[in-house]
Amino acid sequence: MTFTDFAALKEKVKIEDVCNLYDLKQKWKGNQGRGPCPACPKGDDRVLAVNTQKASFYCFSARTGGDLIAMIAHTQGISQRDAAAEIAKKVGLDSSPTTPKSPPEKKEDDLYLETLKDMIEDLEQRVSALEEAKVVKLRAT
Structure with a gap:
């Protein structure tokens, strides 16, 4: 086909x-x-x-x-x-004898890097929240 x-x-x-x-x-x-x-x-x-x-x-x-x-x-x-x-x-256009190629799967390294980036972003948000809480606590005292 x-x-x-x-x-x-x-x-x-x-x-x-x-x-x-x-x-x-x-x-x-x-x-x-x-x-x-x-x-x-x-x-x-x-x-x-x-x-x-x-x-x-x-x-x-x-x-x-x-x-x-x-x-x-x-x-x-x-x-x-x-x-x-x-x-x-x-x-005169070529029809390939196979089905279309699916998009290349993400490599394991790419998935690992994505996960690390997500973790870093989450940690940065937590650190920022802790720093804000620290400032609010200092102002209260």
Whole structure:
């Protein structure tokens, strides 16, 4: 199973380029594209709306919308994971064969240092409180 970073894919690929890659027939007017939806037998030649400014689509026939990955999943009848992998392959982006790496765990030394810093901060607060109490006691006498 391959892993495709959805966020990276959406950052690097424009929705209008995906329309061209998949030959989605759109008539463009500014940042709006309208055309037929290859997945929906019902509807006219304006049922699939694409907005390049919002990088989103909406199919009025299926009453569904979303980003460029969701658009290809809908129009091609595949999962979003498969759509992302397919788009990445078509545009030449690498999909890794493994799952994403989780953030590196803090090393034991880092945890030890954090604990020491917390302890020092706590001790400083206690010393400060004791010094204040001492001053108040001296003033009282």
